[in-house]
Amino acid sequence: MPLRVTFLGTAGAIPTTERNPSSVFVAREGEELLFDAGEGTQRQMMRFGTGFSVSQLFVTHLHGDHVLGIPGLLQTMDFNDREEPLSIHTPHGTRRQLKSLVTTLGNRPSFPVRIDEVGDGDVAYRAEEYEVRAFETDHDTRSVGYALVEDERKGRFDxxxxxxxxxxxxxxxxxxxxxxxxxxxxxxxxxxxxxVGDPRPGRSIVYTGDTRPSEATVDVVDDPDLVIHDATFADDRADRATATAHSTARQAAEIATRAGADRLALLHLSSRYAGYTADHERQAREVFESAAFVPDDGDQLEIPYPDG
Known part of the structure; x- marks a missing residue:
């Protein structure tokens, strides 16, 4: 059963000519999920061919580079005669603000839009074979991260x-x-x-949004297949990372190592690094012995089963 991640936006607060603001698209067996929607997300979805059949949108926090794409995305869905409902999940205490953003131009989408608040430990969304859990993050506003965790699968039949x-x-x-x-x-x-053999683990993806290094990221799921972590700065701006409630690539690698992750994607790169990501990858790999990388916008990653 395919589980595919498309990195729609990998920039920090200020986009560059190469990187759009934050957005990650996840497709699992015909169901499509979106994590954050920075400015221009709908264009990225067109550019990289994901389509607009998103059923769930998970918002980590309400800073502009993570949500300003929502009005445009909803308008594009409206123009495409969407009828299916869309659920938007947002941190506790932010529903009113997000609702105002959805209706910012005075228009309501013609399709149902439901906004739910979530907090640490909540199951934001439960599907037939997996769930999306919210977990606490450490940013300078109300924020959460999300973990997609598949159920255990049946053991192999002998x-x-x-x-x-x-x-x-x-x-x-x-x-x-x-x-x-x-x-x-x-x-x-x-x-x-x-x-029948022992149950086999499913797959899991952890997405932090913006955060300082947080113990909750380590604890949300054991041995995730992929951690997508804030890596706004390299070591040269470690003090700046702490002051602005972000992480360095090295700190992200330390968290991924402690979590037992298989792979680490470094996102939300500050525009000061422009197209140069070598330091981020080198510093992360000094700590994280598995695969650490900085994805470009449009990069896709297939997540195999652990025993596949």
């Missing part, structure tokens, strides 16, 4: 062992794999644990 036990090829295999025992013609009962 067909060879099932046949050895006399289970006939057919629907009994599915019955056992679903967790129910099967009685054979001779009265023998074969139980699922005899032919």
């Amino acid at each position: 067909r060879e062992r099932a046949e050895e036990l006399g289970v006939p090829v057919g629907p009994e295999f599915s019955t056992l794999h679903e967790g129910d025992p099967v009685e054979l013609e001779d009265g023998t009962v074969v139980r699922p644990e005899q032919v």
